[in-house]
Protein backbone atom coordinates (compact mmCIF):
# COMPACT_ATOMS: atom_id res chain seq x y z
CA UNK A 285 0.00 0.00 0.00
CA UNK A 286 1.24 3.47 -0.88
CA UNK A 287 2.59 5.61 1.93
CA UNK A 288 1.53 8.76 0.07
CA UNK A 289 -1.12 10.58 2.13
CA UNK A 290 -4.57 10.63 0.55
CA UNK A 291 -4.75 14.42 0.74
CA UNK A 292 -1.56 16.45 0.60
CA UNK A 293 -1.14 20.19 0.50
CA UNK A 294 2.34 21.58 0.04
CA UNK A 295 3.26 25.21 0.67
CA UNK A 296 -0.23 26.25 -0.40
CA UNK A 297 -0.55 29.99 -0.83
CA UNK A 298 -3.51 32.08 -1.92
CA UNK A 299 -3.27 35.82 -2.37
CA UNK A 300 -6.33 37.84 -3.39
CA UNK A 301 -5.02 40.78 -5.38
CA UNK A 302 -5.86 44.27 -4.19
CA UNK A 303 -8.14 46.51 -6.20
CA UNK A 304 -7.81 50.30 -6.13
CA UNK A 305 -7.51 51.35 -2.50
CA UNK A 306 -8.12 47.78 -1.26
CA UNK A 307 -4.85 46.05 -0.36
CA UNK A 308 -4.12 42.46 -1.35
CA UNK A 309 -5.10 39.75 1.13
CA UNK A 310 -2.84 36.80 1.88
CA UNK A 311 -5.59 34.31 2.76
CA UNK A 312 -3.35 31.22 2.85
CA UNK A 313 0.31 31.59 3.61
CA UNK A 314 2.23 28.34 3.12
CA UNK A 315 -0.12 25.57 4.27
CA UNK A 316 1.30 22.06 4.56
CA UNK A 317 -1.12 19.27 5.32
CA UNK A 318 -1.13 15.47 4.99
CA UNK A 319 -4.20 13.36 5.69
CA UNK A 320 -3.97 9.58 5.55
CA UNK A 321 -6.60 7.52 3.76
CA UNK A 322 -9.65 6.79 5.91
CA UNK A 323 -8.91 9.52 8.46
CA UNK A 324 -11.16 12.35 9.60
CA UNK A 325 -9.28 15.65 9.75
CA UNK A 326 -10.71 18.87 11.17
CA UNK A 327 -9.77 22.38 10.04
CA UNK A 328 -10.58 24.96 12.68
CA UNK A 329 -9.87 28.64 13.13
CA UNK A 330 -11.48 31.97 13.75
CA UNK A 331 -13.54 33.80 11.18
CA UNK A 332 -11.19 35.04 8.46
CA UNK A 333 -8.48 32.47 9.25
CA UNK A 334 -8.71 31.05 5.73
CA UNK A 335 -10.89 27.94 6.16
CA UNK A 336 -13.26 28.62 3.24
CA UNK A 337 -10.37 29.63 1.00
CA UNK A 338 -8.66 26.37 1.88
CA UNK A 339 -11.68 24.26 0.93
CA UNK A 340 -12.10 26.18 -2.36
CA UNK A 341 -8.40 25.66 -3.15
CA UNK A 342 -8.70 21.94 -2.33
CA UNK A 343 -11.25 21.48 -5.08
CA UNK A 344 -9.42 24.06 -7.20
CA UNK A 345 -12.65 26.04 -7.53
CA UNK A 346 -10.16 28.70 -6.52
CA UNK A 347 -6.70 28.41 -8.17
CA UNK A 348 -3.97 28.58 -5.53
CA UNK A 349 -1.43 31.35 -6.13
CA UNK A 350 1.32 28.76 -5.54
CA UNK A 351 1.84 25.39 -3.92
CA UNK A 352 0.31 22.00 -4.65
CA UNK A 353 -2.97 20.21 -3.94
CA UNK A 354 -2.54 16.45 -4.36
CA UNK A 355 -5.48 14.09 -3.85
CA UNK A 356 -5.10 10.36 -4.37
CA UNK A 357 -1.71 10.92 -5.99
CA UNK A 358 -3.03 13.36 -8.58
CA UNK A 359 -1.92 16.99 -8.48
CA UNK A 360 -5.24 18.77 -8.93
CA UNK A 361 -3.64 22.19 -8.88
CA UNK A 362 -1.72 21.30 -12.06
CA UNK A 363 -4.70 19.95 -14.05
CA UNK A 364 -6.38 21.86 -16.88
CA UNK A 365 -10.07 22.77 -16.33
CA UNK A 366 -11.46 19.83 -18.37
CA UNK A 367 -9.56 17.17 -16.39
CA UNK A 368 -10.44 18.96 -13.15
CA UNK A 369 -14.16 18.40 -13.65
CA UNK A 370 -13.49 14.67 -13.84
CA UNK A 371 -11.18 14.75 -10.80
CA UNK A 372 -13.78 16.65 -8.75
CA UNK A 373 -16.19 13.71 -9.10
CA UNK A 374 -13.92 11.89 -6.68
CA UNK A 375 -14.53 14.60 -4.08
CA UNK A 376 -17.93 14.78 -2.36
CA UNK A 377 -18.99 18.10 -0.86
CA UNK A 378 -21.30 18.59 2.12
CA UNK A 379 -22.33 22.13 3.08
CA UNK A 380 -23.94 23.82 6.07
CA UNK A 381 -26.99 24.75 3.98
CA UNK A 382 -27.91 21.72 1.95
CA UNK A 383 -29.42 23.45 -1.08
CA UNK A 384 -31.78 20.70 -2.18
CA UNK A 385 -33.99 21.16 -5.22
CA UNK A 386 -37.41 21.76 -3.63
CA UNK A 387 -39.41 20.55 -6.61
CA UNK A 388 -37.63 17.19 -6.62
CA UNK A 389 -38.17 14.30 -4.25
CA UNK A 390 -35.45 13.07 -1.95
CA UNK A 391 -34.64 10.27 -4.42
CA UNK A 392 -34.54 12.69 -7.36
CA UNK A 393 -32.20 15.00 -5.46
CA UNK A 394 -29.81 12.15 -4.75
CA UNK A 395 -30.09 10.99 -8.36
CA UNK A 396 -29.12 14.40 -9.71
CA UNK A 397 -25.30 13.97 -9.69
CA UNK A 398 -25.77 10.54 -11.27
CA UNK A 399 -27.81 12.10 -14.09
CA UNK A 400 -25.08 14.68 -14.62
CA UNK A 401 -22.49 11.88 -14.71
CA UNK A 402 -24.56 10.07 -17.37
CA UNK A 403 -25.42 7.00 -15.29
CA UNK A 404 -28.30 5.09 -17.01
CA UNK A 405 -31.74 5.39 -15.37
CA UNK A 406 -32.01 1.72 -14.32
CA UNK A 407 -28.68 1.80 -12.48
CA UNK A 408 -29.56 5.17 -10.93
CA UNK A 409 -32.63 3.86 -9.13
CA UNK A 410 -30.75 1.03 -7.44
CA UNK A 411 -27.84 3.26 -6.49
CA UNK A 412 -30.15 5.94 -5.05
CA UNK A 413 -31.94 3.40 -2.86
CA UNK A 414 -28.60 2.06 -1.66
CA UNK A 415 -27.45 5.59 -0.79
CA UNK A 416 -30.67 6.42 1.05
CA UNK A 417 -30.39 3.19 3.05
CA UNK A 418 -26.80 4.11 3.86
CA UNK A 419 -27.84 7.43 5.44
CA UNK A 420 -30.92 5.98 7.17
CA UNK A 421 -33.53 7.51 4.87
CA UNK A 422 -34.50 4.39 2.95
CA UNK A 423 -38.19 4.99 3.66
CA UNK A 424 -38.26 8.69 2.67
CA UNK A 425 -37.37 8.39 -1.01
CA UNK A 426 -40.65 9.95 -2.17
CA UNK A 427 -40.68 12.83 0.33
CA UNK A 428 -40.01 16.43 -0.70
CA UNK A 429 -37.33 18.53 1.03
CA UNK A 430 -39.97 20.72 2.71
CA UNK A 431 -41.27 17.64 4.52
CA UNK A 432 -37.89 16.90 6.13
CA UNK A 433 -36.21 18.05 9.34
CA UNK A 434 -32.85 19.85 9.19
CA UNK A 435 -31.02 16.66 10.14
CA UNK A 436 -32.84 14.66 7.45
CA UNK A 437 -32.03 17.32 4.84
CA UNK A 438 -28.37 17.05 5.80
CA UNK A 439 -28.60 13.25 5.41
CA UNK A 440 -29.93 13.78 1.89
CA UNK A 441 -27.02 16.17 1.27
CA UNK A 442 -24.58 13.50 2.43
CA UNK A 443 -26.23 10.81 0.26
CA UNK A 444 -26.04 13.17 -2.73
CA UNK A 445 -22.37 13.89 -2.01
CA UNK A 446 -21.64 10.14 -1.97
CA UNK A 447 -23.55 9.40 -5.19
CA UNK A 448 -20.51 9.41 -7.46
CA UNK A 449 -18.54 7.23 -5.01
CA UNK A 450 -16.01 9.85 -3.99
CA UNK A 451 -12.88 8.80 -2.17
CA UNK A 452 -12.81 12.08 -0.25
CA UNK A 453 -15.63 13.89 1.52
CA UNK A 454 -15.17 17.61 2.18
CA UNK A 455 -17.59 18.93 4.77
CA UNK A 456 -17.94 22.70 5.20
CA UNK A 457 -19.56 23.42 8.58
CA UNK A 458 -21.84 20.38 8.16
CA UNK A 459 -23.54 20.70 11.54
CA UNK A 460 -23.48 24.44 12.21
CA UNK A 461 -27.19 24.83 11.45
CA UNK A 462 -28.24 21.85 13.60
CA UNK A 463 -29.10 21.44 17.29
CA UNK A 464 -26.73 19.48 19.49
CA UNK A 465 -28.63 16.15 19.41
CA UNK A 466 -28.92 16.25 15.61
CA UNK A 467 -25.28 17.31 15.37
CA UNK A 468 -24.26 14.16 17.26
CA UNK A 469 -26.37 11.99 14.94
CA UNK A 470 -24.88 13.54 11.80
CA UNK A 471 -21.35 13.24 13.18
CA UNK A 472 -22.09 9.61 14.06
CA UNK A 473 -23.27 9.06 10.49
CA UNK A 474 -20.10 10.62 9.03
CA UNK A 475 -17.93 8.42 11.25
CA UNK A 476 -19.96 5.36 10.32
CA UNK A 477 -19.62 6.15 6.60
CA UNK A 478 -15.88 6.54 7.01
CA UNK A 479 -15.73 3.16 8.76
CA UNK A 480 -17.90 1.40 6.16
CA UNK A 481 -16.66 3.05 2.97
CA UNK A 482 -13.07 3.83 3.97
CA UNK A 483 -13.41 7.41 2.71
CA UNK A 484 -11.16 10.24 3.86
CA UNK A 485 -13.03 13.13 5.46
CA UNK A 486 -11.98 16.73 5.83
CA UNK A 487 -14.26 18.85 8.01
CA UNK A 488 -14.14 22.61 8.26
CA UNK A 489 -15.75 23.74 11.45
CA UNK A 490 -15.82 26.37 14.13
CA UNK A 491 -17.39 23.87 16.56
CA UNK A 492 -14.98 22.22 18.97
CA UNK A 493 -17.60 19.51 19.60
CA UNK A 494 -17.01 18.30 16.03
CA UNK A 495 -13.28 17.92 16.63
CA UNK A 496 -13.88 16.28 20.01
CA UNK A 497 -16.44 13.80 18.66
CA UNK A 498 -15.01 12.58 15.38
CA UNK A 499 -11.68 14.02 14.27
CA UNK A 500 -8.55 11.88 14.28
CA UNK A 501 -6.37 14.87 13.54
CA UNK A 502 -6.75 18.61 13.36
CA UNK A 503 -5.26 21.81 11.95
CA UNK A 504 -5.71 25.15 13.67
CA UNK A 505 -5.46 27.94 11.10
CA UNK A 506 -4.53 31.44 12.16
CA UNK A 507 -4.22 34.29 9.66
CA UNK A 508 -3.74 31.82 6.81
CA UNK A 509 -1.01 29.85 8.57
CA UNK A 510 -0.93 26.55 10.42
CA UNK A 511 -0.79 27.39 14.12
CA UNK A 512 -1.21 23.84 15.44
CA UNK A 513 -1.50 20.51 13.62
CA UNK A 514 -1.41 16.79 14.30
CA UNK A 515 -3.27 13.92 15.91
CA UNK A 516 -5.84 15.45 18.26
CA UNK A 517 -4.31 13.98 21.42
CA UNK A 518 -0.79 15.07 20.40
CA UNK A 519 -1.91 18.62 19.65
CA UNK A 520 -3.73 18.88 22.96
CA UNK A 521 -0.74 17.58 24.93
CA UNK A 522 1.70 19.91 23.13
CA UNK A 523 3.44 22.72 24.91
CA UNK A 524 1.01 25.61 25.50
CA UNK A 525 -1.58 24.35 22.97
CA UNK A 526 -4.35 26.81 22.22
CA UNK A 527 -6.58 24.01 21.00
CA UNK A 528 -6.20 22.24 24.34
CA UNK A 529 -7.99 25.13 26.03
CA UNK A 530 -10.89 24.84 23.65
CA UNK A 531 -11.08 21.06 23.39
CA UNK A 532 -10.72 20.24 27.05
CA UNK A 533 -11.84 23.36 28.86
CA UNK A 534 -11.39 23.67 32.58
CA UNK A 535 -13.32 26.20 34.65
CA UNK A 536 -12.09 29.78 34.95
CA UNK A 537 -11.16 30.56 38.49
CA UNK A 538 -10.35 33.61 40.52
CA UNK A 539 -6.82 33.62 41.88
CA UNK A 540 -5.71 34.80 45.27
CA UNK A 541 -3.12 37.55 45.76
CA UNK A 542 0.40 36.61 44.74
CA UNK A 543 -0.67 33.40 43.03
CA UNK A 544 -0.47 32.25 39.43
CA UNK A 545 -2.02 29.51 37.33
CA UNK A 546 0.26 26.89 35.87
CA UNK A 547 -1.22 24.61 33.26
CA UNK A 548 -0.17 21.03 32.66
CA UNK A 549 -1.38 19.12 29.60
CA UNK A 550 -0.51 15.51 28.83
CA UNK A 551 -1.49 12.40 26.95
CA UNK A 552 -1.63 9.13 28.87
CA UNK A 553 0.33 7.61 25.96
CA UNK A 554 3.30 9.60 27.25
CA UNK A 555 2.72 9.65 30.99
CA UNK A 556 0.28 7.99 33.37
CA UNK A 557 -2.13 10.26 35.23
CA UNK A 558 -0.86 8.81 38.52
CA UNK A 559 2.66 9.97 37.64
CA UNK A 560 1.40 13.45 36.76
CA UNK A 561 -0.40 13.66 40.08
CA UNK A 562 2.67 12.38 41.91
CA UNK A 563 4.79 15.07 40.23
CA UNK A 564 2.26 17.70 41.26
CA UNK A 565 2.10 16.40 44.81
CA UNK A 566 5.90 16.59 44.98
CA UNK A 567 5.70 20.36 44.37
CA UNK A 568 4.63 20.73 47.97
CA UNK A 569 1.59 21.83 49.92
CA UNK A 570 1.64 25.41 48.60
CA UNK A 571 0.46 24.16 45.20
CA UNK A 572 -3.21 23.31 44.71
CA UNK A 573 -4.91 21.50 41.87
CA UNK A 574 -7.48 24.17 41.12
CA UNK A 575 -9.23 22.40 38.26
CA UNK A 576 -8.71 19.47 35.97
CA UNK A 577 -10.24 17.42 33.20
CA UNK A 578 -9.36 14.07 31.70
CA UNK A 579 -11.02 13.19 28.40
CA UNK A 580 -10.86 10.63 25.64
CA UNK A 581 -10.09 12.25 22.27
CA UNK A 582 -9.80 10.11 19.16
CA UNK A 583 -9.48 7.07 21.39
CA UNK A 584 -6.64 8.50 23.48
CA UNK A 585 -6.76 9.83 27.03
CA UNK A 586 -5.63 13.42 27.46
CA UNK A 587 -5.65 15.55 30.57
CA UNK A 588 -5.32 19.16 31.59
CA UNK A 589 -4.68 20.43 35.07
CA UNK A 590 -4.70 23.98 36.35
CA UNK A 591 -2.35 24.41 39.26
CA UNK A 592 -2.74 27.32 41.64
CA UNK A 593 0.85 28.17 42.58
CA UNK A 594 2.35 30.86 44.85
CA UNK A 595 3.85 33.44 42.44
CA UNK A 596 7.24 33.17 44.13
CA UNK A 597 7.35 29.40 43.46
CA UNK A 598 6.26 29.42 39.81
CA UNK A 599 9.72 29.25 38.23
CA UNK A 600 10.78 26.38 40.49
CA UNK A 601 7.50 24.52 39.87
CA UNK A 602 7.91 24.84 36.09
CA UNK A 603 11.49 23.57 36.33
CA UNK A 604 10.45 20.55 38.34
CA UNK A 605 7.53 19.69 36.07
CA UNK A 606 9.70 20.05 32.95
CA UNK A 607 12.37 17.90 34.61
CA UNK A 608 9.92 14.99 34.76
CA UNK A 609 8.97 15.53 31.11
CA UNK A 610 5.66 17.36 31.56
CA UNK A 611 4.48 20.27 29.43
CA UNK A 612 3.74 23.04 31.88
CA UNK A 613 3.17 26.72 31.14
CA UNK A 614 2.03 29.75 33.06
CA UNK A 615 -1.55 30.15 31.89
CA UNK A 616 -2.10 33.53 30.26
CA UNK A 617 -5.64 33.39 31.66
CA UNK A 618 -4.16 33.58 35.13
CA UNK A 619 -6.09 36.06 37.23
CA UNK A 620 -8.63 36.66 34.47
CA UNK A 621 -11.16 34.32 36.00
CA UNK A 622 -14.83 35.05 35.67
CA UNK A 623 -15.48 34.75 39.35
CA UNK A 624 -17.17 31.39 38.99
CA UNK A 625 -15.26 30.36 42.09
CA UNK A 626 -15.06 26.76 40.94
CA UNK A 627 -12.25 25.12 42.81
CA UNK A 628 -12.92 21.59 41.74
CA UNK A 629 -10.15 19.15 42.40
CA UNK A 630 -10.98 17.37 39.16
CA UNK A 631 -8.03 15.05 39.48
CA UNK A 632 -7.74 15.21 43.25
CA UNK A 633 -4.13 14.94 44.33
CA UNK A 634 -4.05 13.20 47.70
CA UNK A 635 -2.02 15.03 50.26
Ligand SMILES: Nc1ncnc2c1ncn2[C@@H]1O[C@H](COP(=O)(O)OP(=O)(O)OP(=O)(O)O)[C@@H](O)[C@H]1O
Pocket residue numbers: 300309310311329330331332333334335336337338
Ligand atom coordinates in the same frame (compact mmCIF):
# COMPACT_ATOMS: atom_id res chain seq x y z
N1 LIG B 1 -12.81 36.50 -2.95
C1 LIG B 1 -12.07 37.16 -2.05
N2 LIG B 1 -11.47 38.33 -2.37
C2 LIG B 1 -10.70 39.00 -1.48
N3 LIG B 1 -10.46 38.58 -0.22
C3 LIG B 1 -11.06 37.43 0.17
C4 LIG B 1 -11.89 36.66 -0.71
N4 LIG B 1 -12.32 35.56 -0.04
C5 LIG B 1 -11.78 35.63 1.20
N5 LIG B 1 -11.04 36.74 1.34
C6 LIG B 1 -10.25 37.15 2.53
O1 LIG B 1 -9.38 36.07 2.83
C7 LIG B 1 -9.28 35.90 4.25
C8 LIG B 1 -9.71 34.46 4.62
O2 LIG B 1 -11.10 34.36 4.35
P1 LIG B 1 -11.91 32.98 4.48
O3 LIG B 1 -13.31 33.25 4.05
O4 LIG B 1 -11.16 31.91 3.80
O5 LIG B 1 -11.87 32.74 6.06
P2 LIG B 1 -12.74 31.73 6.95
O6 LIG B 1 -11.81 31.18 7.97
O7 LIG B 1 -13.46 30.78 6.09
O8 LIG B 1 -13.78 32.70 7.65
P3 LIG B 1 -15.32 32.39 8.05
O9 LIG B 1 -15.28 31.38 9.15
O10 LIG B 1 -15.82 33.73 8.50
O11 LIG B 1 -16.00 31.91 6.80
C9 LIG B 1 -10.15 36.97 4.88
O12 LIG B 1 -9.32 38.07 5.19
C10 LIG B 1 -11.11 37.33 3.77
O13 LIG B 1 -11.54 38.68 3.89
